[in-house]
Amino acid sequence: MSFRGFLLRDHFDTLLTALHKLGAHCVGPTVMDDSIHYTTLTSSTQLPQQVHDHQGPGHYRLSTSTESRWFAWANGAQALKPLVFVPQEILWRSERDSEGNLQFSNSKQEPPLTAVIGVRACDLAALALQDQHFLDGLEQDSAYARRRQQLILIAVNCTHPSANCFCHSSGDGPEVKQDYDLLLDELDDGFAVRSASPMGEKICQQLQLEALTNSQQDEIKHANLRAIEQQTKHLPEGNLEQALKNLQGSGRWQQIAERCLSCGNCTAVCPSCFCHSQHDEPAANSMSSAHIRQWDSCFSHGHSYIHGMVIHNETRFRYRQWLTHKFSGWFEQYGRSGCVGCGRCITWCPVGIDVTEELHALAEEYDNV
Amino acid sequence: MFDRQTPHEAIVVRRTQESDTIFSLGLRFSDDELNQQYRFQPGQFNMLYVFGIGEVPISIVSDPQSTDEVIHTIRTVGRVTRVLEKLKPGDRLGIRGPFGRGWPLASLQHRDILVVTGGLGCAPSVSIINYIMRRRQQFGRMAIIQGVKHSEDLIWRERYKEWMQLDNTQVLLAADVASHGWPWHVGLVTELLPQLDLDVSQAATMMCGPEMMMLATAKQLLEKRASAQNIWLSMERNMQCAVGLCGHCQYGPDFICKDGPVFSYADVQDRLPRRNI
Ligand SMILES: Cc1cc2nc3c(=O)[nH]c(=O)nc-3n(C[C@H](O)[C@H](O)[C@H](O)COP(=O)(O)OP(=O)(O)OC[C@H]3O[C@@H](n4cnc5c(N)ncnc54)[C@H](O)[C@@H]3O)c2cc1C
Ligand code: SF4
Ligand code: FES
Numbered sequence: 001m002s003f004r005g006f007l008l009r010d011h012f013d014t015l016l017t018a019l020h021k022l023g024a025h026c027v028g029p030t031v032m033d034d035s036i037h038y039t040t041l042t043s044s045t046q047l048p049q050q051v052h053d054h055q056g057p058g059h060y061r062l063s064t065s066t067e068s069r070w071f072a073w074a075n076g077a078q079a080l081k082p083l084v085f086v087p088q089e090i091l092w093r094s095e096r097d098s099e100g101n102l103q104f105s106n107s108k109q110e111p112p113l114t115a116v117i118g119v120r121a122c123d124l125a126a127l128a129l130q131d132q133h134f135l136d137g138l139e140q141d142s143a144y145a146r147r148r149q150q151l152i153l154i155a156v157n158c159t160h161p162s163a164n165c166f167c168h169s170s171g172d173g174p175e176v177k178q179d180y181d182l183l184l185d186e187l188d189d190g191f192a193v194r195s196a197s198p199m200g201e202k203i204c205q206q207l208q209l210e211a212l213t214n215s216q217q218d219e220i221k222h223a224n225l226r227a228i229e230q231q232t233k234h235l236p237e238g239n240l241e242q243a244l245k246n247l248q249g250s251g252r253w254q255q256i257a258e259r260c261l262s263c264g265n266c267t268a269v270c271p272s273c274f275c276h277s278q279h280d281e282p283a284a285n286s287m288s289s290a291h292i293r294q295w296d297s298c299f300s301h302g303h304s305y306i307h308g309m310v311i312h313n314e315t316r317f318r319y320r321q322w323l324t325h326k327f328s329g330w331f332e333q334y335g336r337s338g339c340v341g342c343g344r345c346i347t348w349c350p351v352g353i354d355v356t357e358e359l360h361a362l363a364e365e366y367d368n369v
Numbered sequence: 370m371f372d373r374q375t376p377h378e379a380i381v382v383r384r385t386q387e388s389d390t391i392f393s394l395g396l397r398f399s400d401d402e403l404n405q406q407y408r409f410q411p412g413q414f415n416m417l418y419v420f421g422i423g424e425v426p427i428s429i430v431s432d433p434q435s436t437d438e439v440i441h442t443i444r445t446v447g448r449v450t451r452v453l454e455k456l457k458p459g460d461r462l463g464i465r466g467p468f469g470r471g472w473p474l475a476s477l478q479h480r481d482i483l484v485v486t487g488g489l490g491c492a493p494s495v496s497i498i499n500y501i502m503r504r505r506q507q508f509g510r511m512a513i514i515q516g517v518k519h520s521e522d523l524i525w526r527e528r529y530k531e532w533m534q535l536d537n538t539q540v541l542l543a544a545d546v547a548s549h550g551w552p553w554h555v556g557l558v559t560e561l562l563p564q565l566d567l568d569v570s571q572a573a574t575m576m577c578g579p580e581m582m583m584l585a586t587a588k589q590l591l592e593k594r595a596s597a598q599n600i601w602l603s604m605e606r607n608m609q610c611a612v613g614l615c616g617h618c619q620y621g622p623d624f625i626c627k628d629g630p631v632f633s634y635a636d637v638q639d640r641l642p643r644r645n646i
Contacts, residue, residue: 092375094463096420101399102378102461138627139374139612245621248643275616278609282421289421293609296617303617306607307446317645325619332622 005209006216008190012044015154018206019115024152027083028117029076034062036076038083041117048073055162055343058352071118071186074162077348079123079271080116084147085130088294091143091278095288106142115152119180121173122165122342124155126271128179132334133274152199155180159223161230164343166356169234172340174227185220192220233343233356236363240337243366244328248320252362257316259351264297266345266355267322272330272338277302298322327359373612376418376463377403381456382438388524390445392454393430395438396464409433411496412471412603412631416611417441417453418463425449426608426626428492429467432503439464442492468611469630472497472575472601481509481567485586487516487558487578493603493630494577502532510567512539516558516582520544520551539566559585562593570594575631577603584641587634597635604629604637621646 007015019026028041031048041047053073054061062073092106134144158165158174167173176183181200185192192212195204267273277296282289296303298321304311312318330338339355346354371377383395398404409429416424431440445454456462474497482501486494494515501508513532517523523542533540541561542553554561559582562569569590576583583602590600604625609615611626618625621640623632640646 094376094418094420100461102376102420102463104375104377104463106375134614137613139614141614142374245639248646274614276609277615277617278424280421280423286421293615296615298616302607304607306605311606311645313645321619321646324621329619329622333624 002194003212003217004193004195004204005207006187006190006212007184007193007207007209010190011208012191014207015117015203016041016043018203019152021206022113022115022152022202024113024115026115026117029071031062035060036062036073038076038078038116038118044070047071047118052160053162055164055347056352057164057346057354058349060347068188069159069186071156071158071184072160074158074160074165075120075122075342075344077269077344079269079342079344080119080127080151081130081271081273083114083116084127084144084151085134085141085274085276085295086143086147088292089143090290091293092291093288094291096286109146111147111150113150113152114147115154117154117156119153119155119176120158120342121155121176122167122340123271124153124176124179125167125170125172125340126342127153129272129330129334129336129338129340130274133272152203153180154182154184156184156186157220157224158227159186161227162343162347163232164346164354165231165341166233166235166343167341168228168231170337170339170341174231175224185223187216187219192216233346233354235339235341235356236360238363238367240359240363241328241331243363244324246369247362247366248324250362250365252358252365253316253320256319256353256358257314259353260315260319261351262299262315262318263350264299265348265350266353267297267299268295269344269348270326271340271342271344272326273297275303298325323355323358323362371403371406373465373468374610376416376424376465378461379439379464381458381460381462383440384456384458387442388522391442391524392445393440393442394453394456395431395440396462397438398464399461404436407436407439407467409439409467410471411474411500412493413467413469414611414630415439415441415464415466415468416608417449418465419449419452420462422452423449424463424609425453426468426611428496428603428630430492430495430499432499442495466611468626470628472500472603472631473573474500477573478507479509481572482511483514483565483567483569483572483574484512485514485516485558485574485576485578485583487582488518491515491577494575497575498532505535505537510537510539510572512541512565512567512572514541514543514558514561514565516543516545516578518545520547541565557585558582559589562586562589570596572599574600575603576601580604580641580644587638587641597638598633600634601631602634602637603631 026041047070134141155176183194326338378399379396385393427441606618613624613627
């Protein structure tokens with residue numbers, strides 16, 4: 001998409017005003033509890049000011065700097081996932097009357113129009129994966145569909161990938177290419193703006209945009225190239241889909257299991273993981289019951305429970321399920337890998353297991369057999 | 370097609386105790402329009418919901434053409450099945466379905482059929498036997514091999530005895546452990562394969578039960594020149610949603626709830642030998 005113009009930093013709040021005028025609830029990144037979270041945004045002063053992030057295996061720290069930019073960091077623990085596939089929600093309710101008759105109902109509540117500011121390339125790629133899973137399968141997930149419809153996506157190109165980012169290698173970033181409404185490139189004094197949808201156009205019309213200079217455009221190109229160069233991690237070359245199918249009996253799984261705590265942090269922060277479980281919560285008077293779905297993880301005991309046994313009864317089988325699903329099973333299920341290179345599973349793993357390192361070790365084993 | 374993600378109210382119209390721990394429930398939707406719309410294939414399953422407790426996947430054993438009730442044969446094992454066991458005619462529960470891909474029976478007309486099942490009242494195989502018995506002339510020879518752990522676990526002993534009398538039908542029973550007076554084989558179901566009087570290389574084989582039993586049987590059949598495409602088996606994993614969304618039933622790249630539960634052996638032979646997948 002071509003540039004629509006340049007939004008001065010001092011005018012950034014006009015973007016929020018424009019979104020509010022459209023009836024949207026704005027969500028964006030803010031610093032909370034020493035990390036960056038998406039939260040309701042009413043003013044640009046809530047955006048991370050003078051903040052850099054430092055990530056490594058099992059490591060996340062924010063530091064203050066003289067940085068004038070607001071998006072000079074890579075990512076926090078959350079992606080878009082909690083906004084569309086929420087951690088817990090009621091799927092349906094049942095009511096029982098005194099004669100034992102049952103009535104079932106589900107909520108058809110319209111979620112509010114929600115504009116997310118600061119969406120990264122990996123987030124959009126993961127959203128496209130979740131769309132495939134929740135919307136394009138055998139049956140649509142109506143709760144997901146309702147929220148998804150109400151999203152306005154205001155993306156930002158990454159200029160400061162973290163040491164755990166490998167989206168260039170996965171083919172998903174760092175540059176945002178599609179599936180956004182507005183796209184911002186941050187420069188010192190403001191933001192270059194692109195639009196890729198009727199909604200994006202509508203918003204642009206409300207903004208005071210200046211003309212973009214050639215040197216600004218050059219600066220943006222360079223920033224993109226620098227962001228690619230800064231990425232140090234990458235996925236192994238070759239056919240991981242086949243390699244992992246063949247390596248189900250590898251001794252590597254046990255080696256990983258000796259470090260892995262089976263805590264499920266990796267699946268909770270993974271922007272594409274979709275597993276969930278369901279349970280009932282009956283009301284105290286036992287006349288009604290809520291059927292609830294909740295995020296689950298293939299690292300949990302219950303995930304593979306069938307009566308009398310747990311199929312993935314050891315950590316090595318759980319890690320194998322996770323890695324094999326993400327980097328092999330997804331191809332058959334959704335035509336590509338389930339990994340978008342955001343590096344969250346490396347950062348938020350309490351023992352710092354690095355998925356790229358494990359894949360390199362497995363790929364090497366595959367090449368040698 | 371109606372909503373398969375929210376249960377619909379159903380009424381227990383019939384309850385049969387099959388053994389100490391196995392019972393059957395005949396169900397009808399309270400809304401008669403749903404009874405008209407509801408269609409299924411043998412080998413498919415429903416999610417049965419007990420108010421305030423939860424849902425369980427249960428196969429359908431009744432005939433796809435009998436629309437007056439949908440029958441489920443259930444073994445009491447835990448939280449939900451213990452409550453299902455207590456239901457009486459007239460009681461209400463929730464039901465959604467049918468789910469998955471069933472047995473390829475429609476494409477097996479005039480073929481010889483081998484059914485191999487292990488374990489207690491293996492419901493998915495019951496649906497096949499019931500289906501074929503009602504359309505006996507549309508199929509060739511039929512052999513049933515049923516294995517149980519303990520001879521006391523065998524349900525429908527009388528029915529098996531009746532089937533043994535039928536033309537073109539062979540029934541072979543095995544118990545790992547047998548009490549006094551068990552007239553049939555003591556040992557594994559695979560040991561009965563040599564006694565089959567049908568040509569397994571031409572027959573269509575359908576199996577359900579423990580994975581290692583199905584694997585051992587399939588391997589022997591392949592040795593006897595059966596083709597992997599002619600062997601089908603029904604798989605089980607934890608199921609929460611039944612529509613390919615919750616991820617629990619994944620088996621390699623397949624979702625058992627929608628890609629199965631019935632698979633051809635050719636589709637799963639790479640995974641079946643490995644437990645814990
Ligand atoms: C496709 C399919 C068809 C089935 N058909 C039948 C049938 O016709 N008759 C029958 O008796 N049983 C059948 N089962 C097994 C039956 O679903 C379990 O015995 C039942 O879920 C146990 O639930 P529970 O709450 O009583 O036991 P608990 O052990 O208390 O289980 C608690 C929960 O674990 C899960 N769970 C436990 N065991 C299984 C299992 N084997 N498969 C899937 N989820 C499980 C369920 O979510 C269940 O609610 C089938 C399973 C599958 C997957
Ligand atoms: S099986 Fe594991 S890796 Fe796959 S989506 Fe579920 S939680 Fe994620
Ligand atoms: S039971 Fe949920 S995906 Fe199969």
